[in-house]
Amino acid sequence: GQQVMQIPQYQHVQEGEDFTTYCNSSTTLSNIQWYKQRPGGHPVFLIQLVKSGEVKKQKRLTFQFGEAKKNSSLHITATQTTDVGTYFCAGPPWDKIIFGKGTRLHILP
């Protein structure tokens, strides 16, 4: 069955450094979603990418969808303590959504 793999599993960065997490699928995706979960909280939707090669920005966050629509990335520029949490990608089918295992981001002050 379809799998969505995320790397790395954990990432420690100094505050102010950049951070990137990658999501790879074994099959072509019609679209992909990204969620963020703060420690002790619940997942919160960040964005959905649909088009091949699409790039979307939300302030310091940049989301990319690969040309082949089999991979995606989330890049955070100049991390802040508020970025702490786990970032998940998710792929269709949306009635049986497949979540990656997430990348847990730790920020060192």
Next chain:
Amino acid sequence: DAGITQSPRYKITETGRQVTLMCHQTWSHSYMFWYRQDLGHGLRLIYYSAAADITDKGEVPDGYVVSRSKTENFPLTLESATRSQTSVYFCASSEKRFQNDNEQFFGPGTRLTVL
């Protein structure tokens, strides 16, 4: 602005007992989901529902039962709890308005411990 709520937020039970986790959403979303979250496994889908009286299994359904008699409620029952069901359980809802518009809204979660 209740959104999606779960109860209880914390539950401790014993092996073999029946436990029901409640989920309620106020948006009238068609789709509802139950996930469990364990370290190293991320979010795993237990059951989902496309509408009232329509439910289907997810990745890890064994030991769980769901029902959906009303659109707004989606209870999850552990018929005979086991220690391996100790986890954080999240309920979510979604409305597929367009082909590519199906953001999921998650509840705050229920932390269940089975002794």
